Amino acid sequence: MEKGCIFCEILRGERPAVFLYQGDSVVVFKDIHPHAPVHLLIVPRRHIRSVNDLTEQDGDLIAEMILRAREMARESLISESGYKLLFNVERGGGQIIFHLHLHLLGGW
Numbered sequence: 001m002e003k004g005c006i007f008c009e010i011l012r013g014e015r016p017a018v019f020l021y022q023g024d025s026v027v028v029f030k031d032i033h034p035h036a037p038v039h040l041l042i043v044p045r046r047h048i049r050s051v052n053d054l055t056e057q058d059g060d061l062i063a064e065m066i067l068r069a070r071e072m073a074r075e076s077l078i079s080e081s082g083y084k085l086l087f088n089v090e091r092g093g094g095q096i097i098f099h100l101h102l103h104l105l106g107g108w
């Protein structure tokens, strides 16, 4: 848990969020400023700054995030219409929350 990290605060229950899934290592909640009719964030419980900080040991976690995103797309009924999965990496890549998260966007 990282001090001053908004997503760690959400994970600790100190800040509200609309959760759609809460697993042992990954959670999913709604993006507070949606850029699409469906805009969810797939977030590991462990504080990892960005994709740059992933290691070889994080393979299972990365797979779980992507498979969870696919499952959330299915539950949100956007599997067939299609969706985007997006990692913004560091400031130049548009990242503003420095706790790893995968965007699921769709439903247009």
Ligand code: AMP
Residues within 6 Å of the ligand: 006, 015, 017, 029, 030, 031, 032, 033, 034, 087, 088, 094, 095, 096, 097, 098
């Ligand atoms: P990124 O630009 O990839 O770092 O994306 C961060 C995302 O987190 C943005 O789409 C924000 O709208 C979203 N966000 C920021 N604060 C919150 C919050 N308290 N609850 C849910 N989503 C948030």
Ligand code: ZN
Residues within 6 Å of the ligand: 001, 002, 005, 006, 007, 008, 009, 046, 047, 048, 098, 099
């Ligand atoms: Zn964090």
